Amino acid sequence: MSSHDVMPDMGLYQPVTVEDAAGIARQFSTRGWLVGGGQDTYGWLKDRAKRPEVLIDLKGIESMRGIRETADGIEIGALVTLTELTTNSLITGRYSLLAEAAGRVASPQIRNVGTIAGNVAQDVRCWYYRRGLNCYRAGGNLCYADTPEGMNREHALFNASRCVAVTASDTGPALVALEAQMVIHNGSSERVVSAENFFVGPNIDITHTTVLRPGEILTAVRIPAKWANAEFYFEKVADRNVWDFALVSISAAMRVNNGVIEESRLVAGAVEATPRRLDRIEQAIRGKARNQQTADEVAALAIQGARPLNFNHFKMPLLENLVNRAVRGHA
Amino acid sequence: MTFMHIGKDFTPPDVEGKVTGTARYAEDFRRDGMVFARLLTSPIPSGRVVSIDASEALAMPGVVGIFTADDLPPSAPPANPALAKDFITYVGQPILAVAAESEEIAEAAIERIAIEFERRPFVVDPLDTLVEGGPDPYPMGNTLIREGAAAAAGTTASGTAVGSIKWTRDQIASFRAGRFPTGAPWGEEWAYGDVDANFAQCTTVIEEPFVTIGLPHHSLESRTGMAYWENGKCYFHGSLQSQTVGHAQLARMVDVDPANLVFINENTGGGFGSKIFPYPMMAVTGRFAKALNRPLQLRITRADEFYIGSARSGMQGWIKVGLRDNGRVGAVDIAIIGDAGSGGGASGSSAAEHVSIMYQPEAMRYRGMSLYTNTTPRGAQRGPGQNEMAAVLSPIMDKAGRQAGLDLVELRRINAPGPDALIGPRQGTISSSYYPQAIDQAAELFGWEAKKALPRQISATKVRGIGVGEGYHSAGASGYDGLLRIAPDGKIHLHTGVGNLGTYSYAAVLRAAAETLQCSWENCVIEHGHGENHLPHSTYQGGSNTIFTETRSSHVAALDAIRKMKQIAAADFGGAVDDYSIGGERVFLSSDNSKGYTYAEVAQKAIELGGEYSGQVFAEDLNDTTKRSVQAMQGTGLIAAAKDTLPKTGTTPGFAVAMVEIELDTETGKFDILDYTGIAECGTIIHPKGLRQAMNGGGVWGFGMAAYERHVYDPQNGLPANVGLYQAKPPTYLDVPLHMKSGATDMPDPQSPVGSRGIGEPSQGCAVAALMSAISDALDGHLFNRTPVTADMILNHIAQNDFNTGDLKTNTF
Amino acid sequence: MEIIRYRRDVWGEEVILGVSWDLLWVVAVTALILLAAHAIFMAVLAKKKAKPSSEGPRIKRHDAIDRAFHWIMAGSVLVLILTGIAPIVGLRISWLNIHWIAGLVLTFVVIFHIIRAIFWQDFKAMLLGPSDFKEPFDEKIKPGKYSFEQKGMHWAMTVLVIAVIATGIILFLHINTPWWNRPAVENEATLGIFFLLHGTATLGLIAFTAIHIYFAVRPEKIFYTRSMVTGWISEAEMKENHDTNKWKPE
Structure with a gap:
């Protein structure tokens, strides 16, 4: 594959309303490509690994900007940048989990232009797929990563159905932990999907990472008040501390009363194609003291059902250790 | 010695452009x-x-x-x-x-x-083509043949061909298992001293396999x-x-x-x-x-x-090291299979040479070969051979030292190359060495003894590791030309064919000419970077070579200018040439400084006199490039051009030693570098900021080599996994310590007019080696026998799950 | 409209990816049009015949075990078709495991059926001979146990089912299962051919399944469907539709 490294000849639409954007998206369907910050767009296009015919630039839609307080929590416009998430007082004050996750995305330069919507809707991590090979996820009929000698160090431990790529999103697991709601607009109507159901695995739809259909736009993310000011834990382990995808990340939100965990949401990133809700852990720690002993008792549950590949066994102790930290509450 | 310019900071003229973005590169x-x-x-x-x-x-x-x-x-x-x-x-x-x-x-x-x-x-692992029946990267074989002989390694100069070399399955299995393969053919071999006899006198003998993976x-x-x-x-x-x-x-x-x-x-x-x-x-x-x-x-x-864009060669090797009871390295036996990619050469012999200089073994044997693979072409990369050897050698020597009951710094000190050190198969001499002092300086600045006494276990999940590493590269050549022109306006145009690869050495070396001419730096104009700036034949910018070589060239050009100015002045004011001095940008009669010329005046006189004074005549031993430049400038001022024929004997060494303290997280496999101290032994410091930059830059890349960067290929289809810059993982700002301590012995090399040698490559070698040593130390001396050591390897080791890549496999995770 | 989909393999060479799923719509629309045309023709133009009574003596047509086979096979084929086309038509279900499990069920019942048909059943009753081809053109000729259309449908389904099973098993070997991990694909072009055959056979199977279901629910044929549930047809139905010299029920 030659490296092209220039944009292909393609159309550009710059709508200023959601309705217009959705109309254009519907018109072009799979031939169109929504772009916000563009951080998971231009590489695909310059490599000719994806070949849409038109770009639909959403940056002119003012209604998709800003962070607002609502009756039940907050609403984050889809175009809010990751840097804004790390500095906005509503986020840092009440939902520091999201601020921390956003602050660990890629690099400062990418966070300055990358958006919350782009971060959750970005494509998966698999170097074969991102190289432009025509694998299952690209609509092909095989996987190059999960093979006897496949180089799959970064790949999935769980729920790999033919495709073993993992979610690359740092904010996705945090939003699932916060029980966020994703607001999806199709131009005429709006539907709201929980963050947990927003992401889809390869068993359901091997060529997409979210429930978004052609013609639909993620316009906002709502975070309910339920988890405001809860006890949070976020940690991302990547090879490098900047400009790197997670090897494994953990996002946790807990309600703790007198040292006892009343309710919790634990979600791991980079262990399967979607954020992985650790409901067994959540059940196991309910009503238990938030301490090292509880953490030691439950952490191993996190890796039950893992199916490691050739080079990713290390993710099992790593996931277990990060769960342990999240439950005990410190590194 | 008191210098006007040497050892003082200055602002190289290209800095502003680089900061403001106005600097132009070829693509612009x-x-x-x-x-x-x-x-x-x-x-x-x-x-x-x-x-x-x-x-x-x-x-x-x-x-x-x-x-x-x-x-x-x-x-x-x-x-x-x-x-x-x-x-x-x-x-x-x-x-x-x-x-x-x-x-x-x-x-x-x-x-x-x-x-x-x-x-x-196709094949992406050298051992897979070396085994009998294994695929060959070229239709005609897998290794470089020189003039028909079964020799391997080096460059792809003419008179070379691709031939075949194979081992039996048993020999491959033996090598993969960390043993020396009996009876296996090699491409090249050298030795000095009686290796077996010296091993017999050693009280500590260890054998270890090792792998270093190449990186772009x-x-x-x-x-x-x-x-x-x-x-x-x-x-x-x-x-x-x-x-x-x-x-x-x-x-x-x-x-x-x-x-x-x-x-x-x-x-x-x-x-x-x-x-x-x-x-x-x-x-x-x-x-x-x-x-x-x-x-x-x-x-x-x-x-x-x-x-x-080239890549570092990888190595798959085996080493046997023996220590005598006094801690001296008695013997070393080393075998290296170099991954030369699809072209270029591996650096096994240079790697072995690193061992020979840094530990001064009484006897040593090297056997090696360079094998091609269907991976990107390889070539020289910052300390080729030496630095990857430093990386894997450091923890191996630590193991030997621990077995012998020696402190790790003491082990280095005992074996440190001093001024009488010998190097390589021919056991050649070196120009000078203050390296033992550098070790002491590093240990003191780092606080080795105090850090050694600190508890290893920092908290339930954090362990401390300290390590020491050493870097070496030859650091100087001779025989290149210096060229300068003093214009009638008094400006001194310092011409250099040194490339500006971002280290500022192109400017720093010209300070030697200003020093010799005793002129102000503000009055100097650097001419570089464009063929029409009339540049001399200068040394190549590689191999830590520039500082030593080009301060000499600058110096000889300045000496030529001084000679010519004195001759002109003597002709006009009388007396012998030796009766004249320079100072204050004038040439004058030593006994009566009113009799003389300013540099501007003497330039005008040179134009009037013509001949050798203004470039109409020039020395025959100049390179053609220099001659053309002199010709192009003739009649425009006093032209000084000379070839460096100053005495030079032995290898000019550049040494560096580093010490690292890390805090390793046993739950994530990640570590923070708490302290980094690097000390250069590069003769006299000519540009303190440039030296700091070299030590920091080399240090950062050393961390990358130790912990992040490597070639990864899918053996099923020959595809590289980490083409992009983000996938190749050079360290980022948050992967390195905020403050890195560096220093230098700052003692003069007698073969340099200003005492300076280069340090570009050892600055990386010492860092990668020290970090590898510290990682091993944090894990109770565990040897990964491999670079890089990544977080997953550390986690697998701690989990004792046996999933780390073994069997000397390379170009893999 | 494309017939075959192509892609680039890992070496950049063009290889077959599979059949074009545009054809799925072609097959669906064509089958619908033809069946609708047939239904209209039968309703408006065809000579109306009196429907034989289902009362009276009952003639055994299918053993219980064969009826069970038929319905298991029918169920697995429908599940296979549904799960197979789900991702194509954008239906978001976790289809793959259901698909291969149904495929295994189909494989086992087909093997069972083949063995039973050869060794325990009147295999010849299903054979198509030259004389069968006169049957559609001469109203006087009545078939034995199975009509020309039934035999034709059976053999068409046999060929298609064996084709989807054979190619399906090869594709099955290329995914992870509880029993094995998938291998590296040595030749992507060959894999593409198997996908092409699997897809093409699936399209045929969809078409013939649609035809089969259509005729199974047609008023004049529905007694056959009843017989596949209950096992019997009436004597009147037999006499109206079959030649008792050729079919002598037990």
């Missing part, structure tokens, strides 16, 4: 009528081009031409061809270039070109070139580490008389050894522009740069 230049060329690269790891159908592409509006291997002089393996045809040997290898009115058209055209390939077997250079500035031809001259905007040393070579490559080649390269965004000399792709840029008779830019993309 445009020319009226310029066309854009782009490469079509191979999708297959091994094979040949059967046919090319470019008719559809050539029929596209805006496409102006195609350039293939048929348009270049023929080349035969193992030479690395600019464009492949009969021997495709790696994925990403350029096949052809297409030129068009825009880059977009060129890229669209590339997609319309149909190529029929014939595929051949990924120079931040890719090797884009722009060329145009006017009035028979070729103007070439390129990106090289060295400005003039490759002039004749580049002229041959683009098929022009050297006198008609103008090479322009004011700034180079890194080369790290991959741009020391002209590289094959430059031939395409120059010749394609000529064929089209239009200015042409051949832009090399980031991915192209990964493929053709």
Whole structure:
């Protein structure tokens, strides 16, 4: 594959309303490509690994900007940048989990232009797929990563159905932990999907990472008040501390009363194609003291059902250790 | 010795441009009528081009031409061809270039070109081709043959061919298991002393296998070139580490008389050894522009740069080290299989040489070979051989030291190369060494003894590790030319053919001329970076070579200027030449300083006198490049040009020692570097900021080599996994300590007029070695026997799950 | 409209990816049009015949075990078709495991059926001979146990089912299962051919399944469907539709 490294000849639409954007998206369907910050767009296009015919630039839609307080929590416009998430007082004050996750995305330069919507809707991590090979996820009929000698160090431990790529999103697991709601607009109507159901695995739809259909736009993310000011834990382990995808990340939100965990949401990133809700852990720690002993008792549950590949066994102790930290509450 | 300029900071003239973004690199230049060329690269790891159908592409509006291997002089393996045809040997290898009115058209055209390939077997791990029956990377074999002899390693100079070398399955199995393979053939071999007898006298003997994985250079500035031809001259905007040393070579490559080649390269965004000399792709840029008779830019993309931008060789090896009861290294036996990629050479002998100088073994034997694989071509990368050896050697020597009950710094101190040190198979001498003092200086600045006493367990999940590492590279040559011109306005134009590869050494070395001339730096003008600036034949910028070599050249040019000024003054004011002195930018009679000329006046006199004073006559021993420059400037001032014939004996060494303290998280496999201390032994410091930059930059890359960067190939299809810069993982700001301590012994080398030697390469070697040592220390001396050591390896080790890659596999996770 | 989909393999060479799923719509629309045309023709133009009574003596047509086979096979084929086309038509279900499990069920019942048909059943009753081809053109000729259309449908389904099973098993070997991990694909072009055959056979199977279901629910044929549930047809139905010289029920 030659490296092209220039944009292909393609159309550009710059709508200023959601309705217009959705109309254009519907018109072009799979031939169109929504772009916000563009951080998971231009590489695909310059490599000719994806070949849409038109770009639909959403940056002119003012209604998709800003962070607002609502009756039940907050609403984050889809175009809010990751840097804004790390500095906005509503986020840092009440939902520091999201601020921390956003602050660990890629690099400062990418966070300055990358958006919350782009971060959750970005494509998966698999170097074969991102190289432009025509694998299952690209609509092909095989996987190059999960093979006897496949180089799959970064790949999935769980729920790999033919495709073993993992979610690359740092904010996705945090939003699932916060029980966020994703607001999806199709131009005429709006539907709201929980963050947990927003992401889809390869068993359901091997060529997409979210429930978004052609013609639909993620316009906002709502975070309910339920988890405001809860006890949070976020940690991302990547090879490098900047400009790197997670090897494994953990996002946790807990309600703790007198040292006892009343309710919790634990979600791991980079262990399967979607954020992985650790409901067994959540059940196991309910009503238990938030301490090292509880953490030691439950952490191993996190890796039950893992199916490691050739080079990713290390993710099992790593996931277990990060769960342990999240439950005990410190590194 | 008190210097005017040496040892003092200054602001090199290119700094402002780099900070403000106005500095221009090859890719920034445009020319009226310029066309854009782009490469079509191979999708297959091994094979040949059967046919090319470019008719559809050539029929596209805006496409102006195609350039293939048929348009270049023929080349035969193992030479690395600019464009492949009969021997495709790696994925990403350029096949052809297409030129068009825009880059977009060129890229669209590339997609319309149909190529029929014939595929051949391929291999990405040297041991997989070495085994009997294993696939060969070239149809004719897997190793370099020199003049028909079964010798391997080195460069791809003419008189070389590709041959075959194979081991039995038992020998491979033995080597993979960490044992020396009995009876196996090697490509090269050297030894000194009685190895077996010396091992017999050792009380501690250890044997260890090791693997170092190669890594791409990924120079931040890719090797884009722009060329145009006017009035028979070729103007070439390129990106090289060295400005003039490759002039004749580049002229041959683009098929022009050297006198008609103008090479322009004011700034180079890194080369790290991959741009020391002209590289094959430059031939395409120059010749394609000529064929089209239009200015042409051949832009090399980031991915192209990964493929053709060179990479460090990897090693698969075995070492046996013996310590005597006094801690001295009695004997070393080492065997190295070098991964030379699809071309270039491995560096096994240099790696062994590192062991020989740093530990001064009484006896030593090296056996090695260089094997090709269907991975990217390899070449010199910052301390080739030495630095990867330093990386794996450090924890291995730590193990030996621990077994012998020695402190790790003490072990180094006992064996440290002093002024009488000997190096390599011929046990040659060195110019000087204050390295033992450097170890002491580092231990004190780092606080080795205090840190050694600290508890290893910091918290339930954090452990401390401290390590020491050593770097070495030869650091100086001689025989190059110095050139300067004193203009009638009194400005001193210091001409240099040293490339500006970002280290500021091109400017720092000229300070030696200013020092010798006793002139103010503000009155000096640096002439560099453009062939029409009339540059001398200067040394190559590689191998930590520039500082020593070019301070000598600058010095001899200044001496030539002084001689000429004194002669002119003596002729006019009477007395002998030796009766005259210089100072305050004047030449004057020592006994009566009113009798003399300013530098401006003497320049005017030189013009009037002509002859050797203003460049009409020049020394015959000057290089042709220098001669042309002198001729071009004749009559414009006092011209001083001289070849460095100052005495030089033995190897000029550059040494560095580093100490690292890390805090390793046993739950994540990650670590923080708490303290980094690097001490250079590079003679006199000529530019403190430049030295700090070298030590910090080398240190950072050393961390990358130790913990992040490597080639990864899928053995099933020959595809590289980490082409992009983000996948290649050079360390980032948050992966390195905020403050890195550095220093130098600052003692003069007697063979340099200003006492200085280079340090570029040891600065990386000491860092990678120290970090490897610290990681091992944090894990109770565990040896991974491999670089890099990544977080997953540490986690697997702690989990004791046996999933770490073993069996000397390379180019893998 | 494309017939075959292509892609680039890991070496950049063009290889077959599979059948074009545009054809799915072609097959669906064509089958619908033809069946609708047939239904209209039968309703408006065809000569109306009196429907034989289902009362009276009952003639055994299918053993219980064969009826069970038929319905298991029918169920697995429908599940296979549904799960197979789900991702194509954008239906988001976790289809793959259901698909291969149904495929295994189908494989086992087909093997069972083949063995039973050869060794325990009147295999010849299903054979198509030259004389069968006169049957559609001469109203006087009545078939034995199975009509020409039934035999034709059976053999068409046999060929298609064996084709989807054979190619399906090869594709099955290329995914992870509880029993094995998938291998590296040595030849992507060959894999593509198997996908092409699997897809093409699936399209045929969809078409013939649609035809089969259509005729199974047609008023004049529905007694056959009843017989596949209950096992019997009436004597009147037999006499109206079959030649008792050729079919002598037990």
